[in-house]
Every structure is written in structure tokens, then in C-alpha cells.
Amino acid sequence: MNHFDTIAAIATPPGTGGIAVIRVSGKDAFAIVQRCFQKKLSEVESHRIVFGHIADDEGAKIDEVLVSVFRAPHSFTGENTAEISCHGGYAVTHMVLNRILQCGARLAEGGEFTKRAFLNGKMDLSQAEAVIDIINAESALSVYAGENQLFGCLKNKVEEIRGQVLDVISSILAVIDYPDEDISEMKQEDILHSLREAKEKTEQLTRTYQTGKILRQGAKIVIAGKPNVGKSSLLNAMLKENRAIVTDIPGTTRDILEETLDIGGLKVQILDTAGIRESGDRVEAIGIERAVEHIRSADLVLFLADRSRPLSAEDFRLMKEIKDKKAFLLLNKTDIEARMDAAELKSYLPDKPVYAISAKNFEGINELTDDIRKAILEGDIPKKDALYLTNQRHYEALSGCAVHLEAAISDLEKGIYPDIVTIELENAVQSLGEVTGMTVSEEVIGNIFAKFCVGK
Numbered sequence: 001m002n003h004f005d006t007i008a009a010i011a012t013p014p015g016t017g018g019i020a021v022i023r024v025s026g027k028d029a030f031a032i033v034q035r036c037f038q039k040k041l042s043e044v045e046s047h048r049i050v051f052g053h054i055a056d057d058e059g060a061k062i063d064e065v066l067v068s069v070f071r072a073p074h075s076f077t078g079e080n081t082a083e084i085s086c087h088g089g090y091a092v093t094h095m096v097l098n099r100i101l102q103c104g105a106r107l108a109e110g111g112e113f114t115k116r117a118f119l120n121g122k123m124d125l126s127q128a129e130a131v132i133d134i135i136n137a138e139s140a141l142s143v144y145a146g147e148n149q150l151f152g153c154l155k156n157k158v159e160e161i162r163g164q165v166l167d168v169i170s171s172i173l174a175v176i177d178y179p180d181e182d183i184s185e186m187k188q189e190d191i192l193h194s195l196r197e198a199k200e201k202t203e204q205l206t207r208t209y210q211t212g213k214i215l216r217q218g219a220k221i222v223i224a225g226k227p228n229v230g231k232s233s234l235l236n237a238m239l240k241e242n243r244a245i246v247t248d249i250p251g252t253t254r255d256i257l258e259e260t261l262d263i264g265g266l267k268v269q270i271l272d273t274a275g276i277r278e279s280g281d282r283v284e285a286i287g288i289e290r291a292v293e294h295i296r297s298a299d300l301v302l303f304l305a306d307r308s309r310p311l312s313a314e315d316f317r318l319m320k321e322i323k324d325k326k327a328f329l330l331l332n333k334t335d336i337e338a339r340m341d342a343a344e345l346k347s348y349l350p351d352k353p354v355y356a357i358s359a360k361n362f363e364g365i366n367e368l369t370d371d372i373r374k375a376i377l378e379g380d381i382p383k384k385d386a387l388y389l390t391n392q393r394h395y396e397a398l399s400g401c402a403v404h405l406e407a408a409i410s411d412l413e414k415g416i417y418p419d420i421v422t423i424e425l426e427n428a429v430q431s432l433g434e435v436t437g438m439t440v441s442e443e444v445i446g447n448i449f450a451k452f453c454v455g456k
């Protein structure tokens with residue numbers, strides 16, 4: 001157990017609320033609170049709550065509070081921790097905090113409580129990162145993904161793989177140490193089997209990243225099409241509100257409109273863009289340029305065509321742009337007479353699903369939304385209790401691990417000296433340790449916790 005100084009911070013959001021919580025953690029947490037709290041804390045058992053008041057340096061009551069007592073190591077940080085629940089006003093909360101600081105605590109830095117939990121071995125780095133993911137989660141599915149990681153699902157899996165690779169390293173080292181006992185055929189087969197299994201487990205994890213990333217960050221959907229096809233009308237239909245301006249004047253939308261939508265527990269960022277055409281208007285031209293950039297980085301493009309007008313060069317230009325992207329073809333304005341050759345459109349983009357809709361009359365929008373969810377998740381229906389890699393750092397470390405394991409396997413198969421193989425395996429172990437935090441630099445740890453808010 002490390003012995004850090006005692007830190008304090010307001011753990012609840014700034015502003016006014018029913019209650020606020022001030023967290024105090026460190027070996028002197030109780031002694032410090034005791035200096036301004038009239039009830040005796042030394043005999044209070046862990047996980048008990050004491051009612052009393054915090055007084056200022058002249059003995060005047062600042063507020064009636066509840067002090068929750070968590071004795072080391074049975075607390076979030078692993079240290080002695082007092083959580084003071086006071087009334088949730090801006091002034092009173094800061095007065096309580098300042099009094100605690102005056103009594104000897106230091107103001108905590110962002111993420112410092114969670115960092116201590118990590119440094120004190122209460123959780124590994126992947127679990128600490130899950131804490132921030134849960135706080136920042138904007139959809140139910142990303143909360144479940146964060147909870148599984150916090151529970152230790154990723155940590156346990158990574159430790160299992162690490163154990164397996166370490167076993168292989170020991171058996172190889174045994175051969176190197178006793179060169180007379182040559183590596184038997186059988187032993188070689190066992191080692192290869194074990195490494196292939198470890199690699200498969202690693203890749204099982206990396207395969208979940210595509211979905212995991214979308215669970216955590218949400219997906220970006222871009223509505224694109226030439227002017228006046230009904231892009232803004234579609235945005236409004238999907239949001240079920242009149243968010244975007246809709247007119248019959250081509251070039252109505254000139255900038256990007258960005259909204260968030262929850263589709264069955266999945267966060268989706270949906271962008272309405274300026275209609276793509278050659279424009280002499282400078283502002284509109286910039287909007288068009290931005291629209292093209294967003295199309296390129298979208299997870300899914302909704303390419304909207306106006307079924308009541310023949311296809312034009314502008315439609316073709318966009319079709320070229322989305323040829324290699326995940327995209328839906330939407331034929332809008334089914335409520336009025338068709339003047340477009342839909343077959344021609346489909347023949348240019350034969351692999352894209354086609355939907356006939358009326359954004360104005362809300363026809364076909366629900367089916368479209370359901371299919372958007374399926375397309376984004378590529379048919380992978382997320383389970384609440386399944387493990388998903390949601391963090392790029394973990395993905396990169398595990399991808400690196402798989403590469404080292406593959407190199408070790410192929411070296412062994414080629415009969416390369418075992419000591420060279422162990423170098424690859426040690427690199428694989430190093431990569432696995434990056435996920436759990438065993439082998440990361442101070443700098444990486446600092447960067448991770450710097451993203452946290454104060455009080456967490």
C-alpha cells in the first residue's frame with residue numbers, strides 16, 4: 001500500500017442540487033475531518049454513516065452533514081476515505097471543501113481518486129478507464145460495455161492470455177538452460193498449440209473492437225444528396241422535431257447540422273449537410289466542401305435522391321463519392337409522382353440497399369431506422385453481458401500482442417533458435433501488460449487520468 005498525502009474534492013457536479021458530496025482520501029482523512037466535525041470518528045466502524053455538522057475555524061456551523069466512513073483498504077481508493085454529504089448549494093459546498101482544505105487536505109487533481117485506486121491495486125488500468133467510460137457514456141449499451149470492463153472481464157481475459165504466454169516462456173527457457181535435454185517433438189507441439197490458442201483468444205478480443213468503438217463513441221451517419229432532395233426533411237423526420245430549416249429553395253442548408261439520436265440504446269450522431277452542387281456562393285461552397293469531408297469519415301452514408309426528378313450530374317458525382325462506403329440509397333418523395341429511373345440508379349450502386357421513403361409524410365422512416373442500427377453493428381446484436389473492446393489503446397496493445405504471437409509461432413515452425421522466439425513472446429507479454437497497466441509508462445498513466453474530472 002502506498003502512503004500518499006490526503007486529498008479532497010467535490011465529487012458531485014458543479015451547480016445546485018439536493019446534496020453534494022465532498023470526498024476526502026488519504027491516511028489522515030479521518031483526523032483532518034475530525035478537526036471540523038464534532039462527532040468522534042475514531043471509533044466509527046467502516047461503512048457507517050455519522051450525522052453531525054462541519055464548523056468553521058470560529059466554531060460556527062457551516063452545514064449539517066452525513067459523514068460516510070470507509071476504512072483502508074475497504075474503500076474505492078484503498079485508503080481511509082470520508083465522504084461528506086452536505087446540502088448541494090454552490091456556496092455551502094465550497095465552504096465545506098475549503099474548511100477541509102484548511103484542516104490539512106490538499107485539493108485533488110482530476111482523476112486522482114481513481115489513479116490512487118489503480119496505484120493501490122484496487123483495480124487495473126482497464127478498470128480505471130472503465131470508470132471514465134461509464135461517467136461519459138451517452139447510451140445504455142455503452143454503459144453496459146463499461147460496467148463489464150469495470151467488473152474485470154477484460155482484465156481477467158488479458159491475464160489469462162498473459163499466464164498462458166508466460167508458461168510457454170518458462171518451458172522454452174527450461175530448454176535453453178538445459179540444452180542437453182533437446183526440445184522434444186511433443187513439447188514443441190504443445191508449445192505451438194498453446195501459442196495458437198493464446199493468439200486466437202487475443203484476436204477474439206480485437207474482433208470486438210469494431211462494435212465496441214461504436215458502442216462507446218456512437219456512430220456517425222451523414223445524410224448526403226444534391227440540393228432540395230429532402231435531406232433536412234429526413235433529419236427532422238428521424239429526430240421527430242423541426243430541427244432543420246426546410247424550404248423549396250435549393251441550397252437552404254449551407255453548414256453542417258449535427259444532432260444526436262438514440263436508436264435502440266445506441267448513440268448515433270446524425271449530420272445534415274449542404275446539398276452537393278457546383279456553387280458560385282462562397283459560403284455554400286465551403287459547406288459543400290465540409291459535406292464531402294464528412295461523407296468520407298462517416299460510418300454510414302444515407303444517400304438521398306429525389307424520386308420526382310430525373311437523375312442529374314450532381315447525383316452521379318455523389319454516387320462516385322460513396323461507391324466504396326457503407327451507404328443506403330434512399331429514394332425520397334414517394335408521395336408524389338416518380339420521374340426518376342430508379343433502376344438506373346440501382347445499377348450504378350448494385351451493392352447498396354435501397355429504400356423508398358417520404359420524409360415529408362414519415363413513410364418508411366421506422367424501417368429505415370431499424371436497418372441503420374443493424375448496418376452499423378453489422379448484424380452483431382450487442383449483449384449486455386458481453387465483453388467488447390471499446391478503447392483504442394487496448395485495441396492497439398492487443399493487436400500488437402497478436403503480431404508478436406504470430407511471429408513467435410512462425411519462428412518456432414521454422415525451427416528458429418528458441419531464445420529468439422522468447423524475445424517475441426516477451427514483447428507479447430509487454431503488450432498485454434499495457435492493457436492492465438502493468439507495463440505502461442508514468443506518462444501514459446498521467447495522460448489517462450488527466451481526462452478525468454476533479455473529484456473522480
Ligand SMILES: Nc1nc2c(ncn2[C@@H]2O[C@H](COP(=O)(O)OP(=O)(O)OP(=O)(O)O)[C@@H](O)[C@H]2O)c(=O)[nH]1
Pocket residue numbers: 225226227228229230231232233234245246247248249250251252253254273274275276332333334335336357358359360361
Ligand atoms: N412531396 C414531398 N416533398 C418533400 C419530401 N421531403 C422533402 N420535400 C420537400 O422538398 C423541399 C426541399 O426539402 P429540404 O428538406 O429542405 O431539402 P434539402 O435536401 O435539405 O435541401 P438543401 O438544404 O437545399 O440541400 C421542401 O420543399 C420539402 O418540403 C417528401 O417526402 N415529399
Ligand SMILES: [Mg+2]
Pocket residue numbers: 231232233244245252253272273275
Ligand atoms: Mg437542407
